[in-house]
Amino acid sequence: MVLERPWLASYPAGVPQQIDPGEYPSIISVLQSSLEKYRDRPAFSHMGRSITYAQVDAYSRQFAAYLLGELKLRKGDRVAIMMPNCLQYPIATFGVLRAGLTVVNTNPMYTARELKHQLVDSGASAILVLDNFGRTVQEVLADTQVTQVITTGLGDLLPFPKGAIVNFVLKHVKKMVPDYDIRGAIRFRDALAAGERHALPSVDIAPDDIAFLQYTGGTTGVSKGAMLTHRNLVANMQQASTWIGTNARMGEEVIITALPLYHIFALTANCLVFMKFGGHNHLITNPRDMPGFVKELSKVPFTAITGVNTLFNGLLNTPGFDKLDFSHLSLSLGGGTAVQRSVAERWKQVTGCTLVEAYGLTETSPAACINPMDLEEYNGSIGLPVPSTDACILGEDGRPLPAGEIGELCIRGPQVMKGYWQHPEETARIIDADGWLHTGDMARMDEKGFFYVVDRKKDMILVSGFNVYPNEVEDVVAMMPGVLEVAAVGVPDEKSGEAVKVVIVKKDPALTEEQVRAHARENLTGYKQPKYVEFRSELPKSNVGKILRRELREEAVA
Template identity: 85%
Template structure:
């Protein structure tokens, strides 16, 4: 049996075992405390324009007053926000929360089918959308409960003439804004103006009120809305702040926000935790444009950056990245997918800053485990359970496994969601009677309390009865200098039931399948070695850059 919380002995100095969940009753109370404390500090920058904390205060109040005064929304109503990282996002999100309403974060890359499902499932009555995605909204609107659409252009908060130029170029030069026509839609700036005519009433927000309906689980079929309360998010803010707060200077941090804020990792880590720190979020609208991203990084004296493995790997392979001034960078946090050793080691070499891996899920708001911030170098683990968090490993029968044995990682803590929106059956599948969230991730724990993810339960490959974890295979193949990206999946095999297949995007066009197999033979035991090697120009990924193994498997099955 595991002893109680062995990880506490490995906690960095100054990190408490428990946090005070009751210090702030809601996200809004944390926000208001920062808005007062850091009024004149820059809060968000994007495309050359900066909003101070005072600007965010004024504009988010106007949006909240519009929603309540003009649209007459009632507490608990849902407002969908469909946009990439831009200045409108924090204004709208904080506005919705200040009005006592619930944010439904909506991926702007959704197809009409996915958007229709999310809007219908959430019952959102208002939708704020960037012009670029208006045509998709137009297609599905009639089949949803949305009563009011608010539209905005990427340049709308940038001031004149820059904003007008950005909007003109996107629409007429780059042709990135398909025509659309939505009856009764109102512009975001007009909504703010109307909001000025109403006084924002005092809204009593209960810690158990829903702050976000955060959709997840698209890989298992239909996306489900995780019900994240104000208490969940405040707890996670407090937990993460206690963990990384020993490494930050309040009111002095500048964080690069390249992952979209509609994704739970960036939302909490960048948007909320750094707002509590009085930090300056530098928003990157299109991080896929790596040369443009690197150009932007050269202009900013940043102290922190979050990302996923593919983002860090992409930056490291973009010309000019190594020439950036990293002298102020002291915090790099990787999550969302496994960080590969080759990427972490190269990141440290180029930037001088350790890439610290964290682990979380939408259902845990998201942080559950983080590595110590004073980590000298990448250690291959997801770190330690953060304050006020319990973790254990269970077998198929729900029994806790012995130390060093692989089991399903289960999490308990104040950051664990209330359940899935209108899906009691799905909730019962992941939340057991004792309040443990079953993550679906297979892990093991060492004697110091560090957890190591072995793989997703569903991604595990079974070769002749032996478990093969794709993460391990990918890690080994990624060590090859000629490999840019790699995904490992199981394919049917007559002899062994399943065999390992790797799909590779080459950095070196001369790299051969035989060289890959030779490298695997040196580093992996027989049954883990890839039997099949395929080269492609790109791998299927989620919007935040996580490799979609499920899609790789499906594509392989059809081939």
């Protein structure tokens, strides 16, 4: 197709039309550059402790040496990391990558069923897990290929006695660490000490090597691993950093990281891009504790913050937030789910900083479109395609549509994933022969090249920025003997953007709403669990017997 690129004329001053994805051969080469430039600068802070770039260098080198020297892992082997935001996360991640291995980011809130699928599918050889979630790992370990478990406590890298107190309170006072017993498990600190005994061999990391297996839901209900290569992520780092770099001060940025680093948004935008900038990441473990979050913010002269709509909305509605010092804040970036106009306008009013919306997918590493950093006001758009990225709107016939018309948004660029791990048929379905990734999002482009998402082609439900696929929810609920038929749909929700609703036809008249909820709690992560449960005598269906989720959604909205 002949592609016009009207967005290039709308690019902010200083932003190039192209990036060089080959400038760095790997994520580690970008890291090494930052380690040399910013050695003495704080890189990550958590619960009052900061570690410098030099310490990230030393610790990640030790962990890499442990994985290769002690565990004898080989290039390309997968290592799962199952933890919230804490100092161990970036150390372990950079260690795995330095060893030429692949990071399997694992949501620590997964149920045993979900964790087992991911570990088996990825073929992970080792897993690093926070104590709070050790019992879940213990439950599934025998059914996986995992040969080594590495455990750690939230306070393990904090100075004595604070670290010991944090671990004691979490386990014995707050009861947040269930007992578990994993034979042969090693503590993270001991793994680092073991790594010190080994020299880290030179590992040749190629651009096409898989850096991350980033799991995302599928329309079939099966979670699939997006193969994100070093080239994909280096390209996206380059794209995002040239875009927001016009608004950034190298070696001086202080960014608040409240979104989990195991999620692609914070992984790339906060951890990788700001590492390239020599930025200082303040890690927030539990942003749901809004008063505690605001208290943390009061201690930090932060220059940047990323989040989803619900996070920004939650802060705005927490007492004391409007009293914070926003004089240093120059970047507020929203993504993961649509930013609501009312939230963006109030954010600007309270902080004086425009909430800039961006758009991406796990499959695009994730940034595909970002609004200009010099945007005066929220504009309802997802922005312009970033450098070296093409975007188009395709009609039902697969042909490009003119400006203003609604069709499927498709993306092409060096940040588009290699494909889905061990799912060639799913890869071929989403990436066509010309390299276009079909997003499943319905959108339009205006004359200046700004894109606007209007709806989703898929039935995907977006809860606080996390993808929930109806088939998975339906499969879990349908496991109940008392359920005859079930449909899951997304319905509007003030707090999370959308919430899951299940509509059930009973097989057993005695089936109750609480039984459904209890079953869901046991088998689904919190954000996937139905907020609403409705019983009906029948579900709307097409003439071939397909359940019409669309009708259920429209009824719920009405």
